[in-house]
Amino acid sequence: MLYFEFVISLYHITLESRMINKENGL
Numbered sequence: 073m074l075y076f077e078f079v080i081s082l083y084h085i086t087l088e089s090r091m092i093n094k095e096n097g098l
């Protein structure tokens with residue numbers, strides 16, 4: 073359960089960073 077939550081949170085952070093990069097045009 074903890075491992076699953078860790079993967080979800082890690083994926084969410086990656087998704088957010090991608091969105092930020094798109095906004096900045098990087």
